Amino acid sequence: MIFNPFSFFFQNLFNKKIFLDCPSNWQIHFSDSASPAMEGIVNFHNHIMIVLSFIAFFVSWLLITCILSYSDDNISKSTKFTHSNELEIVWTSIPALILLFLATPSFTLLYSMDELIEPVINFKIIGHQWYWGYELSDYSTCVTGDNNIQYNCYMMVLEGLPENRKGYFRLLETNRRVLFPVKTHLRLYITAADVLHSWTVPSFGLKVDACPGRLNLINLFIKRIGLFFGQCSEICGVNHGFMPISVMGVDVVQYNSYIISKVNWIK
Ligand SMILES: [Cu+2]
Structure with a gap:
């Protein structure tokens, strides 16, 4: 497990130590498994x-x-x-x-x-040239208005990183992280808006093609808290190498408080 001692930001985020699962220099072995x-x-x-x-x-x-x-x-x-x-x-x-x-x-x-397990949460992941979009519509029936949680994750260039760049990973950081709850059965629907992409996170053992006009379905069960990185793995154009994935596996309680803060619930 790769632990970055400089990652004060991640440690303080939930007042907890968070391990990092990112590639290291000259790495020849697998990433630590998280699923x-x-x-x-x-x-x-x-x-x-x-x-x-x-x-x-x-x-x-x-x-x-x-x-x-x-x-x-x-x-x-x-x-x-x-x-x-x-x-x-x-x-x-x-x-x-x-x-x-x-x-x-x-x-x-x-x-x-491929085993079908009744998921608790469904995520939709959409590949674009050249960023990943995420949609969470499980809560659309219990909220007011159109409150699908929807956001796009773009790669952060060095200039976009905070002044003290320690603990950040070049070409792997996105402007916001995807939050997935750990120890929960998730189902991911993966598709693309334009050309073929592939949503890949080595620590999860996942590599799912994102095809336009088609929903690819995969189950995910994250076993531990962590920050996981991945990259698009299907040549998709000039910026193919610059559409990383950064996923944060968080406690269910933390995840729920995030959702509660994001959604306007029907009173
Ligand atoms: Cu690509």
Whole structure:
């Protein structure tokens, strides 16, 4: 988990320490997982890497042994193996079995992500050239007038950041953060207004294409409080690299107080 000691702003926001999940320099590993889906992905990756190491080791050993043992000098030895049916069966069935062995956890993970769980809150996320728009219309029936919570998140350029830039992340900060409650089943509807985009937050294990004229649906369950960053992951034009996503996972109580402050409730 990446913790930025300079992030006074985030620490003070709710008078709580908030961990940061942003990419670090030369990072080669995954972001820390914040959702069951991402935990599954990381575990599956580790599982595959073990199998992969054994295969790589075995194939290299086989290759080197073949090169060293079977040369023009001892052709009598190698001719025993040419057009060998037994060998063909073995080297076809073993990889097939390995693939089967890997397919089971892979499909389990894939379908567990698609599981339909009755959501508590629905969010609509709209990709634009080049910013993300968010809509929350769950409360439209219990408020006065047209009170959908709706806002757009634009990237903050360095000039837009406060004087003391410590704790801010270049090309990842947006003018406002999306607030998601933690430990709550959320459903995200993702679409685009113009061209293809992709709403991606590595810590959640989410990467959902935003297609114009189509609503893509995904469930999200955030397990811990934090500040999560992501970027558009579908080439969408010149400013594709400048439409980041910053999501804040907050307590349900904090989230509710935010909603109460935003909405004009029917008295
Ligand atoms: Cu893009």
